[in-house]
Amino acid sequence: MSSSHMDNIPSTPGKFKMEKSSYIQRCRHFSSVAKLTFFVFLGLILVLFFKSPSTSSLSSSSSSPYSSSSSIASDLSRRSLKTSSWGGLAWEKRVRSSARIRSRNGFSVLVTGAAGFVGTHVSVALKRRGDGVLGLDNFNDYYDPALKRARQSLLERSGIYIVEGDINDAALLKKLFELIPFTHVMHLAAQAGVRYAMENPGSYVHSNIAGFVNLLEVCKSANPQPAIVWASSSSVYGLNTKVPFSEKDRTDQPASLYAATKKAGEEIAHTYNHIYGLSLTGLRFFTVYGPWGRPDMAYFFFTRNILKGKSIPIFEAANHGTVARDFTYIDDIVKGCLGALDTAEKSTGSGGKKRAPAQLRVFNLGNTSPVPVSDLVSILERLLKVKAKRLVMKLPRNGDVQFTHANISSARREFGYKPTTDLQTGLKKFVRWYVSYYGSVKKSDQ
Numbered sequence: 001m002s003s004s005h006m007d008n009i010p011s012t013p014g015k016f017k018m019e020k021s022s023y024i025q026r027c028r029h030f031s032s033v034a035k036l037t038f039f040v041f042l043g044l045i046l047v048l049f050f051k052s053p054s055t056s057s058l059s060s061s062s063s064s065p066y067s068s069s070s071s072i073a074s075d076l077s078r079r080s081l082k083t084s085s086w087g088g089l090a091w092e093k094r095v096r097s098s099a100r101i102r103s104r105n106g107f108s109v110l111v112t113g114a115a116g117f118v119g120t121h122v123s124v125a126l127k128r129r130g131d132g133v134l135g136l137d138n139f140n141d142y143y144d145p146a147l148k149r150a151r152q153s154l155l156e157r158s159g160i161y162i163v164e165g166d167i168n169d170a171a172l173l174k175k176l177f178e179l180i181p182f183t184h185v186m187h188l189a190a191q192a193g194v195r196y197a198m199e200n201p202g203s204y205v206h207s208n209i210a211g212f213v214n215l216l217e218v219c220k221s222a223n224p225q226p227a228i229v230w231a232s233s234s235s236v237y238g239l240n241t242k243v244p245f246s247e248k249d250r251t252d253q254p255a256s257l258y259a260a261t262k263k264a265g266e267e268i269a270h271t272y273n274h275i276y277g278l279s280l281t282g283l284r285f286f287t288v289y290g291p292w293g294r295p296d297m298a299y300f301f302f303t304r305n306i307l308k309g310k311s312i313p314i315f316e317a318a319n320h321g322t323v324a325r326d327f328t329y330i331d332d333i334v335k336g337c338l339g340a341l342d343t344a345e346k347s348t349g350s351g352g353k354k355r356a357p358a359q360l361r362v363f364n365l366g367n368t369s370p371v372p373v374s375d376l377v378s379i380l381e382r383l384l385k386v387k388a389k390r391l392v393m394k395l396p397r398n399g400d401v402q403f404t405h406a407n408i409s410s411a412r413r414e415f416g417y418k419p420t421t422d423l424q425t426g427l428k429k430f431v432r433w434y435v436s437y438y439g440s441v442k443k444s445d446q
């Protein structure tokens with residue numbers, strides 16, 4: 001068992017006294033000590049069992065297939081709330097400097113998941129236009145943390161500091177809000193990935209539900225309350241067959257636990273808006289891709305495997321049905337995120353109390369033109385000049401839906417969202433980045 005796991009166990013005052021008492025005293029009080037020890041022990045077991053939803057899920061789960069590590073101990077530590085040391089004057093100075101607004105009417109934005117794919121791009125874009133940006137990320141190893149560290153270096157060069165911590169760490173979040181009166185929170189920290197939810201369900205509950213609630217709890221008590229824009233997912237449409245997907249369509253048939261936790265997030269957002277007057281905007285991202293992307297996503301590991309001469313599994317639906325995605329390029333998504341932030345109204349509550357009705361929105365951010373996965377592979381083959389070893393197989397029943405297709409008229413109306421990058425153009429930029437980042441084809445065995 002890892003020491004970080006032990007660190008999570010609160011020590012009781014009773015236990016502490018016991019260790020300090022003398023041998024004679026201990027003998028005299030042996031029966032009460034034995035009883036107490038028994039109850040302390042029982043308590044510890046209960047704490048271990050119930051403390052973390054992710055912990056209990058680990059008994060049957062393995063570490064992420066996309067990460068470099070495969071040990072359960074590492075999985076435990078990446079989910080623990082133990083954050084690297086924070087606090088102190090130097091740390092506060094870094095936090096303040098990163099969050100300092102440098103343009104007139106600029107925002108100060110807390111970006112959760114800042115070392116993630118979308119988080120990195122959004123942080124850079126905000127900083128570039130003069131907003132104050134403070135990142136927060138737990139650097140878990142769901143996929144190669146080295147890539148997250150590289151994104152962190154990128155942000156550092158733009159003057160953005162990423163606080164290392166988990167969104168479940170209420171003390172840390174409170175401290176950040178004490179230091180900075182954030183006008184906005186761009187909440188992108190999440191356990192992503194559709195298929196991994198069957199392997200490690202607890203991690204989805206931990207980040208997408210418990211973590212989100214913890215963040216909202218801190219936001220609702222903050223003065224001023226920030227406006228919150230956060231990442232939902234196209235997967236909430238689940239088994240919906242009406243195309244293109246409109247925000248008005250039903251979203252009560254999720255096909256994966258991941259989708260269910262994102263849908264839960266939308267309902268939780270409703271509650272915090274209703275009770276506390278928090279301004280909340282959920283963005284349903286449609287299969288976002290691009291440079292600095294996520295290695296667990298198909299376009300990314302297809303590229304890696306094509307270059308390495310390994311076969312790639314291409315899913316097809318029943319009766320050779322096409323599986324397609326409304327792949328959306330990262331720059332378009334960034335514009336959508338900024339548009340949502342810019343049109344977000346202020347939260348209306350203060351002191352943890354609602355003063356007036358507040359804004360509650362949800363938008364599709366897609367590309368409006370679904371592409372079959374087999375076409376994605378053909379584009380990659382052309383760009384990489386390597387023929388893929390295609391392994392066509394039946395769409396597994398592990399949470400995937402057959403297709404996605406966004407209706408974006410709502411986002412267009414509200415903030416002029418208009419994607420401009422087609423898959424061919426976007427993948428070209430991705431491949432260029434991939435080759436430069438991983439050095440050469442030979443080295444691309446990340």
Ligand SMILES: O=C(O)[C@H]1O[C@H](OP(=O)(O)OP(=O)(O)OC[C@H]2O[C@@H](n3ccc(=O)[nH]c3=O)[C@H](O)[C@@H]2O)[C@H](O)[C@@H](O)[C@@H]1O
Pocket residue numbers: 192193194232233234235284285286287288296297298299312313314315323324325373400402
């Ligand atoms: O749009 C979204 O909301 C979601 O988009 C992606 O989920 P997904 O569309 O499943 O993206 P990939 O895992 O990259 O899969 C893309 C396509 O490739 C297919 N695929 C995937 C893996 C594989 O081995 N073979 C294969 O054909 C999938 O069925 C899917 O049609 C992200 O992983 C989610 O985090 C995100 O929330």
